[in-house]
Amino acid sequence: MNMMKPIGSVKKLWSYPVKSLLGQTQSEVMIEPRGVVGDRRYAIRDVNGKLGSGKTTKRFQRIAGLFELQAHVDGDQPVITFPDGESIREGDPNMDLRLSDFLGQKVTLVKEQDRSHFDEAPIHMITTAAMKWLKTELPSSVIDERRFRPNIVIQTNGDQPVEHYWVGQRVHLGEVVLEVIGLTKRCVMTTMQQPQLPRDPAVLKQISQGADANLGVYAKVLKPGKLCTGDHVEIAERF
Structure with missing residues (x-):
């Protein structure tokens, strides 16, 4: 049997029309099985066929x-704006x-x-509780969700990365249902300079030392639909 536990609300919604470029906030998005409609639909490809990113891997x-x-x-x-x-x-x-x-x-x-x-x-989600934890540990750093490139920022109580305990569970956000499938392993992108955000290696160092390099969670879509800022968020607890 499942019981629904309220955990917060949708604070912000983000999409990134071009992979690894700065994204855009939206008051509402459509969620399809692939994820947020239009999210990372485009990418920048180099002469070797690799996609532009903040990190280097096989792809x-x-x-x-x-x-x-x-x-x-x-x-x-997509429209790309230059400096x-x-x-x-x-x-x-x-x-x-x-x-x-x-x-x-x-x-x-x-x-x-x-x-x-x-x-x-x-889908990538992060909570305000996780960011509060990081800000407490790094009071001199600028902690902003843009460092972590989430699709969904969830306003919730606490000062720890509570979403790490959601792996394997279903999260209901308005009419959308997601299944949390894993933790988000962080890389050097969290430290990189952005407009109004200075380069800060301490961010990744703290996440590595305090949370095994994880912050936020990945999810797959079980029920598509429209998602809006302010929508209630509940988690289906199993008993």
């Missing part, structure tokens, strides 16, 4: 300068040339095909 290549670019969706097309204020829409013949010039290497903007652009899972 991804760290490319300096990605966090200086802002992406948002207009209709169903000088210039904005270019996907499909513009100057897009790849402008990106290549800015990033100092030949790149192309590509749409997701057969393989997902996600690192691990469709």
